[in-house]
Amino acid sequence: MNTITVRQAVLSDLEALAPLFDSYRQFYGRASDLPAATEFLSARFNHNESVLFIAHEGNKPVGFTQLYPSFSSVSLARIFVFNDLFVYENARRKGVASKLMSAAVDYASSLGAVRISLSTATTNEAAQRLYQAAGWQRDEQFFVYHFAIPQIGK
Numbered sequence: 001m002n003t004i005t006v007r008q009a010v011l012s013d014l015e016a017l018a019p020l021f022d023s024y025r026q027f028y029g030r031a032s033d034l035p036a037a038t039e040f041l042s043a044r045f046n047h048n049e050s051v052l053f054i055a056h057e058g059n060k061p062v063g064f065t066q067l068y069p070s071f072s073s074v075s076l077a078r079i080f081v082f083n084d085l086f087v088y089e090n091a092r093r094k095g096v097a098s099k100l101m102s103a104a105v106d107y108a109s110s111l112g113a114v115r116i117s118l119s120t121a122t123t124n125e126a127a128q129r130l131y132q133a134a135g136w137q138r139d140e141q142f143f144v145y146h147f148a149i150p151q152i153g154k
Helices: 009-028 034-046 096-110 126-133
Strands: 004-008 051-057 058-072 077-087 115-117
Touching: 004 096, 004 115, 004 126, 009 034, 009 051, 009 077, 034 051, 077 096, 077 126, 096 115, 096 126
Parallel strands: 077 115
Antiparallel strands: 004 051, 051 058, 058 077
């Protein structure tokens, strides 16, 4: 029986992370683009703009999560945006996502963060059940709004 291990990813994990990240984007309806996925993750590493965790089953990469650091002006404290979580379908229901989430919480806690926030598709009921089972609370106070910036030349 293979064991699930989770650790903070480093730049040398890029080759293992990129296919996971590309599959994550496909899960959300985007076309596969492994070179763009690799470039995006490389830029996050090179600019210290995110923190990634990678899960392995035995020696096979099976999942990842990505946190983006931010701050709360009201709380005067560090927070993190739990932006991405993905586990290959054949590795689901083995505790991989829970271990990735725990690693993210432990990391944020170690830096004195007061909160981690996430959003998920309203139709992604499996993820919602996972988050609620792990103790995450759905926001009933605030609405989330987005403003799409027009992309010139794209």
